[in-house]
Amino acid sequence: MSNPNKKRLRRTMMFLNCQKPGLIKDPYIYKPDSIMLDLEDAVAEKEKDAARYSLFHALREIDYRGVERVVRINGLDSPYWREDIRCAVAGGCDSIRIPKTESAQDVHVVEEAVIAAEKEFGREEGSVLIMAALESARGIMKALDICEASDRLFGIALSGGDYTKDLQTHITGTGIELMGARQNMVIAARAAGVQCFDTVYTDLDDMDGFRKDVEAIHLMGFDGKSIINPRQIEIVHDIYTPKQKDIIFAEKVVKEIDDKKAKGIGVFTVDGKMIDIAFYDGAKRTIELAKASGVYEGDL
Amino acid sequence: MKITKNAVAGTLESSDAMVTVEPNAEGAGIEFNLDSVVINQFGNSIRRTVMDTLKRLDVQDVKISIVDKGALDCTLKARVEGALFRGAEQTENLPWGGAIR
Secondary structure (H helix, E strand, O other), X not given: OOOHHHHOOOOEEEEEEOOOHHHHOOHHHHOOOEEEEEOOOOOOHHXXXXXXXXXXXXXXXXXXXXXXXXXXXXXXXXXXXXXXXXXXXXXXXXXXXXXXXXXXXXXXXXXXXXHHHHHHOOOOOOOOEEEEEEOOHHHHHOHHHHHOOOOOEEEEEXXXXXXXXXXXXXXXXXXXXXXXXXXXHHHHHHHHOOEEEEOOXXXXXXXXXXXXXXXXXXXXXXXXEEEOOHHHHHHHHHHHOOOHHHHHHHHHHHHHHHHHHHOOOOOEEEOOEEEOHHHHHHHHHHHHHHHHOOOOOOOO | OOOOOOXXXXXXXXXXEEEEEEEOOOOOOEEEEEEEOOHHHXXXXXXXXXHHHHHHOOOOOEEEEEEEOOOOHHHHHHHHHHHHHHHOOOOOOOOEOXXXX
16 A cells, blocks of 8 residues: 555644634635644534534535645544544545554554544545654654554654653743654654654744744754644745755756766765765755745756 | 434534524424524525435434524534434444435
8 A cells, every 4th residue: 555645745734623613614725735623632522523523524525725634533542533533534534643642552553443434434445644643751752663553654743732741841942842752753753764743833922933943843854843823834834945046956966966877976076065875865855845845947 | 313302513603603403392393493694695505404414314303593603514514413413312423424424
């Protein structure tokens, strides 16, 4: 099974509360890469059932115009998650997000329910992807196991609020309290060949702080960030979109390596910088990201 | 589907609807009441959506009241279903893609 959406561009994943019809009816106008339709924490306990009907009909009837539709189900320790999966898969969601993931077994259990739902509702096997949110010290320590638990799993995401609570600290805005988790998760995700997403930034009055936060996680290697407000989208996309000078340089690197390889030359310079085969994948990634971001005009 | 108790779903927020259902005596049929901010433009359409939903779920006898605040058709269906399934006390193994569609 290989779902072509597994590696799609996911710079922004915007949380939306399924309890609020006004929020889920037209979020595509803000052009996030993905939306996260939440059945979990944002939904009041007595509205869990009602949120599902809204989710189902929104998935069925609203054209989200290519924006990925991820559904966050309730935790495996709740009585809701199985029906959440049936509803989301029947509705036609693209992916399921598992909250509070702490082991490969958690992924396996959800995968089995997703397979059963795909069969029950006549969806192609493998059409529904999975992602896992890590929200505890145990989850972070098991990151690699979780990343490798299923071929359907496209990535892992940090949930900073719950994680810092478990660590007996709190969100400071400096990122110090998240350093270890972030680093461990990116390394695990890269080792397993899946994507990695950072936690939300909740202070909407501090857009400078938000930008610094996104710049930091971009440099660390994260694929994108969970967001809570449309105002955050442009900043993330700006930081994640390759700049023209980087695209031009990457193009030169790819072309020169292809050319020199044919001539049996391993090391050479491009714009005064030493280049060898080790630069190839990075340059290709820049081109692919530029293409996915809609800013590439070259011929590679 | 038999409505066995009073139930409510939805809110009075913009783009939403509040739906209230009550059991009705067997054979008494459907009693429908609508209050909408767009009743002149969409009253017939809202009524049709509600009646279609009742038919799909095979609800014969019910009193149903809608206070609509400009809900999309998909929201209206969701709220009607929410109230009906609560009224029938069913929360699991729901007929997604079947009677709910």
